[in-house]
Amino acid sequence: MFKQCCCCSPGVRGPCGTSLMKLDYRLMHERDLPQVLAIERESYSHPWSEQSFMGCLDGADECWVLLADGEIAGHLVLKIILDEGQILNICVRPGLQGRGIGAQLMAFAEDRFTVRKVSTVFLEVRSSNTPARRLYDSAGYAEIGRRNGYYPSASGREDAILMGLQLEVDGT
Numbered sequence: 356m357f358k359q360c361c362c363c364s365p366g367v368r369g370p371c372g373t374s375l376m377k378l379d380y381r382l383m384h385e386r387d388l389p390q391v392l393a394i395e396r397e398s399y400s401h402p403w404s405e406q407s408f409m410g411c412l413d414g415a416d417e418c419w420v421l422l423a424d425g426e427i428a429g430h431l432v433l434k435i436i437l438d439e440g441q442i443l444n445i446c447v448r449p450g451l452q453g454r455g456i457g458a459q460l461m462a463f464a465e466d467r468f469t470v471r472k473v474s475t476v477f478l479e480v481r482s483s484n485t486p487a488r489r490l491y492d493s494a495g496y497a498e499i500g501r502r503n504g505y506y507p508s509a510s511g512r513e514d515a516i517l518m519g520l521q522l523e524v525d526g527t
Contacts, residue, residue, distance in 0.1 A: 376423040380463055383418035390427045397449050401507055421460055431460050440473035461494040474524045481506050482514040496520045
């Protein structure tokens with residue numbers, strides 16, 4: 356099951372006014388890291404390192420890239436332990452933000468969690484990251500806690516907002 360928003364359905368012109376791209380998901384490979392790291396550096400003041408991604412690629416995490424017209428447009432890293440899931444990293448290439456691609460990644464994550472019978476999903480976000488917080492709110496996530504001074508920032512430290520989502524799983 357794959358959900359599409361109006362901005363990313365084939366042949367549809369969305370409210371953002373962009374023409375649509377062909378979107379495909381595939382597992383991330385080590386050869387993708389130069390592009391993934393470039394997107395991270397363009398997007399975040401404190402991006403993930405190559406070591407962080409390698410640890411996820413070598414471990415039990417699910418690492419995905421979203422291709423738009425064959426080019427990496429975003430990436431997603433998911434952790435699943437029993438019936439709990441966590442979105443460890445989600446990122447959209449800055450030039451493609453605001454076109455529904457983040458919503459596509461969130462829907463894809465939910466589908467992956469559903470396939471893996473995950474009932475509870477968590478994520479954390481910088482308190483200053485208003486666009487991401489709006490995206491997570493629109494995907495049904497709710498604030499469930501806060502880690503004071505968790506993230507480094509240009510002005511010292513900033514809080515992490517913990518968010519959660521309950522999913523319906525067959526048989527529960």
